[in-house]
Amino acid sequence: MLEIQKLYYKIGPQPILEDISACIRPGQLTVLLGANGAGKSTLLKVLAGENKPFRGSVTLKGRAISSHRPQELALRRAVLTQQYSLSLPFRCREVVMMGRYPHFKQTPSCSDQELVRLAMEEMMVEQLADRWFHTLSGGEQQRVQMARVLAQLYPLASVATKFLLLDEPTSSMDCLQQQLCLRKAKELAQAGCTVVVVLHDLNLAAQYADQVLLLKNGKLLKAGASAEVFQPDLIRQAYGYEVEIIYHNGVDFPILLPVFTGSKQSVNAKKIA
Amino acid sequence: MNKPGWIRIGLILLLLLALLVSAGLGALSISPVQLIAILGNAVGLSTEADYSETMSIVFWQIRLPRLLLALLVGSSLALSGAALQGLFRNPLADPTLIGISSGAALAAVLMIVLLTYLPFFSAENSWLSKYYWLNLFTFIGACACSFLVFRLARTGGKTMVATLLLAGLGVNALCAACTSLVTYLANEEELRSISFWSMGSLAGASWQVLAAIVPFTLLPFFILPALGKSLNAYSLGEAEAAYIGINVKRLKWTIITLSTLSVGAAVATCGIIGFVGLVVPHILRTICGTDHRHLLLNSALLGAVLLLLADTISRTIIAPAELPIGIVTALVGTPIFIVLLYRQKKKITL
Numbered sequence: 119m120l121e122i123q124k125l126y127y128k129i130g131p132q133p134i135l136e137d138i139s140a141c142i143r144p145g146q147l148t149v150l151l152g153a154n155g156a157g158k159s160t161l162l163k164v165l166a167g168e169n170k171p172f173r174g175s176v177t178l179k180g181r182a183i184s185s186h187r188p189q190e191l192a193l194r195r196a197v198l199t200q201q202y203s204l205s206l207p208f209r210c211r212e213v214v215m216m217g218r219y220p221h222f223k224q225t226p227s228c229s230d231q232e233l234v235r236l237a238m239e240e241m242m243v244e245q246l247a248d249r250w251f252h253t254l255s256g257g258e259q260q261r262v263q264m265a266r267v268l269a270q271l272y273p274l275a276s277v278a279t280k281f282l283l284l285d286e287p288t289s290s291m292d293c294l295q296q297q298l299c300l301r302k303a304k305e306l307a308q309a310g311c312t313v314v315v316v317l318h319d320l321n322l323a324a325q326y327a328d329q330v331l332l333l334k335n336g337k338l339l340k341a342g343a344s345a346e347v348f349q350p351d352l353i354r355q356a357y358g359y360e361v362e363i364i365y366h367n368g369v370d371f372p373i374l375l376p377v378f379t380g381s382k383q384s385v386n387a388k389k390i391a
Numbered sequence: 392m393n394k395p396g397w398i399r400i401g402l403i404l405l406l407l408l409a410l411l412v413s414a415g416l417g418a419l420s421i422s423p424v425q426l427i428a429i430l431g432n433a434v435g436l437s438t439e440a441d442y443s444e445t446m447s448i449v450f451w452q453i454r455l456p457r458l459l460l461a462l463l464v465g466s467s468l469a470l471s472g473a474a475l476q477g478l479f480r481n482p483l484a485d486p487t488l489i490g491i492s493s494g495a496a497l498a499a500v501l502m503i504v505l506l507t508y509l510p511f512f513s514a515e516n517s518w519l520s521k522y523y524w525l526n527l528f529t530f531i532g533a534c535a536c537s538f539l540v541f542r543l544a545r546t547g548g549k550t551m552v553a554t555l556l557l558a559g560l561g562v563n564a565l566c567a568a569c570t571s572l573v574t575y576l577a578n579e580e581e582l583r584s585i586s587f588w589s590m591g592s593l594a595g596a597s598w599q600v601l602a603a604i605v606p607f608t609l610l611p612f613f614i615l616p617a618l619g620k621s622l623n624a625y626s627l628g629e630a631e632a633a634y635i636g637i638n639v640k641r642l643k644w645t646i647i648t649l650s651t652l653s654v655g656a657a658v659a660t661c662g663i664i665g666f667v668g669l670v671v672p673h674i675l676r677t678i679c680g681t682d683h684r685h686l687l688l689n690s691a692l693l694g695a696v697l698l699l700l701a702d703t704i705s706r707t708i709i710a711p712a713e714l715p716i717g718i719v720t721a722l723v724g725t726p727i728f729i730v731l732l733y734r735q736k737k738k739i740t741l
Contacts, residue, residue, distance in 0.1 A: 168630055192636025201628045205480030206681040208626065216624050220636040224620070224684070270635060 119143055120165060120183075120281065120312060125174035127157075127164055134160045135336045138174075142314060142329070144278065147307040149323045150316045151347075152333035153357050158316045159200070159285055161333070165314060166197045166283050178281075192220035196270040197283045202259045204251050210262045211247040214238055217269035229273075237269040238262075240302060242295075256290040264299060271306070278310030285316045300326045320361070320374045324348055332356050348372045395685030398678065402692035406462075409696045413458055413703040418710060419449050426450070457596035460604075461702045462695045464593070464657045465667060467608040469694020471650035472668020473675075473687050474615050477622035478646045479544070481555060482676065483731060485669035486654045489555065490536045490562030492665065495651075495658035496588045497566040497573075498532025499525060503584055504577050522603030522659070530607075530655035536562050537651050591662035591717025593702050600660050607656035611649040612691060618642060619684030626681070664717050666724020667694055673727060 120142040127135040135157045142148050142165075150158040163169040164176055167183040176183045183191075196217070204213065214237060218230040226234075238244040241261045246254060251262060264287055271280055284303065288296040300315070304326050307313040317323045323330065323344075330347040332340045334356045340347050353361050353374070360377040415421045421429070425442040429450050468486065475491075476484045486492050502525055543558035574585055587595075621642045624632040633639050657664070671694045675686055698716075701723070705716040 163630075166634065168633065188633050188638060189636040192634065195634075197631075197634040199628070199631055199634075201631060204626050206477070206482065206626045207676060208623070208681050212623070212680065212682055213627075216627060216635060219620050219624055 119179065120314075121175075121177045122165075123175050123177070125161075125164065125176065126172045127160060127169060128172050133336060135164070138333075138338045140331055140338065140341050142312060144281075144312040145307060145310050146328035147304050147313045147315065147326055148329045148331065149327040150314065150331050150333065151320070151323055151356070152339075155335075156333040156356070157336040158333055161331075162197075162283050162285050162314065162316055166195065167191055189220065192270070194279065195281045195283065196267040198264060198267045198285060198287050200285050200289070202256070202263050208251050209247070210243060210249055210251050210254070211238070213251050213262055214243075214247075214266045214269050217266040217271075220270065233272045234265075234269050237265040237272065240268065241265040242298070257292060257295060260287070260290045261295065261299075268302070271311070274306075274309055277306055281312035281314070282306060283314050286318060287315065288317070288319070288322065296322060320348070320353070324371045324374060344371055348374060395679050395682065395689060398675075399685065399689055399692065402689060402696065406692055406696050406699075409699040410458060410462075413461070413699050414450065414454055416703050416707055417449075417454065419446065421446050421450060421454075453596075456598050456601055457593055457702070458699065459601055460593050460596040460660065461698045463601070463604060463608045464661050464664065465698025466691035466695040467611060467653035467657055468664060468667040468698070469671035470611060470615055470687060470691040471654050472694075473672035473683070473690040474611075474618070474622070474646045474650050475668070476672055477625060477681075477683055478643060479541075479555060480626055482673060483556065483669070483728075485666060485728075486533075486650070487663060487665035488563075488669065488728070489540045489559035490566065491533045491540075491651055491654050492658050492663045493563050493566035493570075494536030495529040495533040495655045496663050497570050498528045498655075499588050499659055499662075500570050500573050500585050501532075502528045503581055503588075504573050522600070525659045526603065526607055526656050529659040530652055533651040533655040533658070534647075536566070537647055541647065587715075588658070588662040589717075590715035591664040591720070592705075592713070592715045593661050594706075594713055595660065604656040604660050608653045611653045614645065615649055616684075616687040616691075618645065619682070619687055622646075622683040622687075623681070662715075662717060664698070664720050666720050666728065667698060669731075670720075670724050670727050671697060673731065 122138055122140045122142070125135055125138040126133065138161065150161060152158050160169065164171055165183070167176075167186060170184045178186070211234065214234045215226060215230070217237070218226055218234060222230055235244065238247060241264050243258065243261050243265055246258060246262065251259065254262065267282070267284070271277055271282055282303070287303070288299050291299060296319070300322060303313050303315060307328065327344050330340075330342065330344060331338060332347050332352060339356055340352050348363055350361055350363060353359060362375045362377050364373045364375055366373055411423055411426065414426055415423060421442070425446060428442055429447050431437070432447070472485050475486065475489075476482050478484070479489075540555070540558045540562055543561070544555035570585070570589070574582065577585060621632070621637045624635050624637045625639065625642060627635075629639055632642075654668075672686060672690045675689050675693060679685065698720075701719045702716055705714045705719050708714055
């Protein structure tokens, strides 16, 4: 369990995160939401142990996350950042194999090879294995990087003690890939993994989140299950954006429908009808 | 076996062949059979091949130390080049281009001219301590320049290509100006040895010189290739490498220290030999990719092969005179550098 207690973080004099307390449980998919600059990525970096909290703490099983050695953490948590490009030419298979680096010394074992193959298959990039990474499209690069992160976390049997942090993993993917990517994240959560995902797409978040942390200007506006957080006034406060919440027959998650001021009348007309 | 493994075996065979060729060619040519006889004689085997006593002396006293020097210097330049390119995350980071070599050369030149004024450098000092002092000096010069360039080229945790090259240009220009100043103050004998440093040559090879640089060039050779995995991860980005358990800070320090150490030692004995560190890793990356677990060691092998051949050319092409080897490598290396620049412009990073 990841526990955030009275967390403050600042860059220079500028406060980025203020007074955030939350509990991120294993076996759940937690989504971080908020407008641009709300502090989502920074919070994820603090959770990853890269940024040290200015005040307050992030603890993993009672021990501060930043006190773990990087090698030790690498065996227990995987992070997908928004930095996808590689500076030197590598083949995709080599990039995914980098995810296994914490697990072997010089030469990968058969099981390392097998897990790399599995991760590539799951992200549907096995046909790209021998291509140069820098020749891929943005979405393909993102999937290869995601496969690398999965390979680091595997084998599946061990994920219950691990955690996975994803910063906008679907930003360049098409709609099918987005669904597959989050389905995979959800599957890992159901296997007991602690999963935290930063998302921009509210409907995608509503569909997959077990818990949502909604941030505004570095403060925690609301934490809770989808149904508690996806309220028109909370979304308006966080994003300055009008939505209508719909529950469709046979679907157990809320659907967010944008309401533009210009088309308000037509929406009202629909309500009457 | 995988492709880089085959390439390594090929390179080892190529190295043996290059050794054989360069050992035989020169003012006095020695045939392979005679070479084997000379070597065999040294370990107590007598063969029927016929060779003169002069041949044996030329081989042991002149040619062999020179071959070994070319081997050491070539492999350490290429190895440092490959490691620095991994660290700067840029295929253009060659020790000469980014000013490390010229920093080392400036330190060496300063030392030659100021030699007589230095208290610890009296005439009684042995040749070995002189060489170690020189190595220490060039190492300090090389370190100062590499830190300067590394600091200048980094903005917000990223190394920008343009800034890197500009920083190298600036450092090179500064070193050149200082070297000119020192040259202006130098006397005739000092001038000759200064021009030797700026053009590069292996002509000073002897067993003593070898003894002086062996520790500085062998140390990186044992440590750097083991950092292959870390350097691979580092190309994902600094934070990303840390996320897969790489101690980024230690990696940076190890590579900067070891590669400047070996470049410094190479410059101290042979002057500036440019572009080996640029061309060799480039050729290997084009053939079998960047995987540093193979690239570093293969670069060292290919660097040794290329410098051996370049040195053979430089001492035979206008015999009995010698062409400075720095001129040979620059003539071959510059076109490749221009091609690389052109490719980067087109956003194809190789």
